[in-house]
Amino acid sequence: MKDNVAQIILGLTKSFKTMQMYGMNHSSFRHFFEPFYQKTAEHLRDHNEISFKVEKFQMVHDDQVVYKEEEMDMSIAFRLFKDGIRNISFMSGLTSDELLLFVDVISRPAKDWDVALGLWECNFTHITFYVIEAEEVPDYRVPDVPIQYVDYDEKLKQLILREKIDIDAVIIPDLDLDEVEDLKKCISIEEKIAILPVVIKTLGDYLLTDRSEEIIDGLIEILESCVNMKDFYNARRIAYKLKDIPKINFIERFENETTIASFRETLNVPEDEVFNEFLAFLGFFGEKSIPFLMELMPFIERTDRLNALRHRVAHIAEDNPSPIASFLHSKEPGTVLNAINILGLIKPADIAKMLDPLVIHPNREVRLAVIEALGNAGQIDIVIKYINDPDVEARIRSLRILSKFKRPEIYPVLLERIKHGSFLRLDFAEQREIFSVLTANAGDDFVETMQGILFKRKWFGKKKYRVMRRLAALALNQIGTDESIAVLKNGMQKRNKDIKFACETVLKERSS
Amino acid sequence: MNIYIAGKTVVGLLYPLFKAVQVYDVNNNVVINTAQKFISGIEELLSTFSSLEFVRYRDYVFFNKQRLKYEIDSYANLQFMNTQLQMLNIKSITFKRGITQEEVIDFASIFKEDRITFQRKLAEKKFQHIDIEILKSDKEPDEPIENGQMAKRTYFKALKVTKNLMQNLWTGRPVDVKSSRRVIYGLVDSISRDEFGILALTTIKNFDEYTFNHSLNVGILSLALGQRIGLDRKNLARLGTSGILHDIGKVEISKELINKIQKLTNDEWETLKLHSNYGVREILKTRGLDETSMFAITVAYQHHWNYDGTGYPLREKEDEPTLFSRIVRICDSYDAMTTARGYQPVPYLPHFALRVIWSNQNRLFDPILAKVFTQLLGIYPVGSCLELSSGEIGVVMRQNPSTIDLPNIKIVVDSSSNKIDGRMIDLAAHTEIKIIRPTYPQIYGINPAAYFL
């Protein structure tokens, strides 16, 4: 056993020195620390504890000096002794982390470092130590009490009167099982819940009566640490309390690239609640933050979250969308998309002007987004340009938007279009959309023209004519006037199978 | 079953056994029944564990090498076990399979004896299934200073630091936070080693420097209550700090107002009440916003909040005081009542103060904490002066953990009204001496605190 203790002390000494020289992450330290822990743990398997008495320059175990070092700076014993530690014990169950922390605490630079305080604040479970205050008890004598008559009964009477208590009440302070459970619950709540919300509430309440600078600074300090910890729930609560206080800008400090870039880790957290708290907190941010928030967007994985963040930013940029517009020229199509989308949400008056240069943007997604944004903003002058877009989806989307608006001037344009031979080469979906827009902007001759297409073989070759009849029937049905329905009913009587079928189909749909 | 719960179970079985043997004859049915219960309990555990070993080291009791924690429902049992082992100088007790009823009763009976008789009888009996190991020396291992002396050092160091802290704040000088952090841990150590030692020092009151002693006393009382309900050391440190700083806001209020003897006007009273708010600010200023400060801030703000929703500063319905604030609420009231002040030249007897707290549970105080506080201080709290049936006057020196109305006392006035340095009496053991009633120490020119120094 003596050997064992000697090895433990050797391990401690070497670990202490290498920790001081190289720090805990260095391999030299590890080289000595691992066996030190092994030896100690081994010893503790057979004993409950190993305990060392600490003297000025030496440590004693079982009445034997096991450590001696008289060089103050180098002496572990002296370091412990000078701060009042007189005994150190390691108990069975000691973990490697505890021992590591212990070595770390005792080997920090001595000046201004109170080893006892350091060890106390570690709250070790398996390391105990005994500290004495070096100071002697002052020569304190309680003041003499002059003999003074006190009328017991009179005092008792006063007490009963003032405190309104039953002086003879039976006192049985035992707790029943429910009370014990209650108390345990209270304690575990106190131990687990963060005190933070209570402090925020307290400081907030304080501000209601007195806008003391220290309190405001305190809240801002907590706010900063919440933002650092990405605790947006509490951050938002603080911001809410500070927002009405004039002349302080508590959010400015966060409106910079570094802070906002650090929010990246929150964008894809699994918990929706956390993300939503984050979004809500962003509600306090101002214009300055826009460029950095825009840079954040490409890192979002989920579309719904991306949309939510776009809404947030749209809200921030509501009064002045120009910072968003500047992103329209970005080389990153993703960023351009975000900018277009946000402008679509804000719907600024000059959105058409802003987006006009993008009509011929080489990226199809960008063009689609422009259509969408302009459509939302009701700016269809540009949307019209897309009906000749090389991309079918772009054309269809623009047509869909156009079908919702009345613009008589596009009627003749589209009419020319369907008469053109190329029309028959289009997808049925697009053909339908074109007819749909045509219907929405129907001119005076609409029914007549449709009737012509339905019944006659005007303009087109025989081969594809079945499709044209169907489209015309659909359009007549869609416009739904008495006149147009009469045409369809008439069509049902025709001998031509295609005409009859087309009219029957739409009228059946109509009646159901 | 885990080791920890098993340990708690055995301690829970031992306590009634020892108690039964103390009160009844060994042939009494109560004794036989508790012994039977003990045997069946430990036989069951011995089907899981090969042996049941208790080791006492310092003030810790280990069961099968696991340290047993003090908790609210096992406090009395464990405390009893710890004191017994310490008194009889026992290092360890191990129970093994095959234990008999006769063995158990014999074993429990010798625990009534003093240390010498115990060791003699132990040598005679030679238990087959119970191993008892005696410590080689009767000193606590490696304790350079005796507990009482240690408690005093800690108390006065803490008082000095508290006084410095408040005076520096008062005069706008920088504050040494490090030393107050250190002092708290000293107090936590002291309380965990011997709660009565340092608790007794809260009887030191100081008329002229009321706030310093009061702050420290509230800190100590809170720590003792916190330990009773089983808070860990980290939380005790937070609680102690909060207790000491609860009235720190008073440094923003003029000394004249604080020490005013006459009845306060309404305006003055409103100003004084603001100390709860100011406390928040002072703690922010001095300590910044570490975790402990956050607890202290809440306590400073809430320590005049009552259990029933009344109190100041005004609050919303759903705001409830935290556990720490409820603890400090009780300890603050108790210390204030038992201290002489300008407007209260004769303070409440500790016994009365305790009754005020008892009667106001649910209204002002958390009822569960009020009960635990009563368990802690007893019916006649430490420092009480008692008139005895012998015609003598005694000062309560420490509680008996198991009998809250029969404390350990020291005779300080003899039956002919002479002040004396008399004997110590355990009233639980000397039932022939009865307590007539508590009395005022002023009548005899006594300051109870003097007996603890």
Ligand SMILES: [Fe+2]
């Ligand atoms: Fe107060």
Ligand SMILES: [Fe+2]
């Ligand atoms: Fe107070």
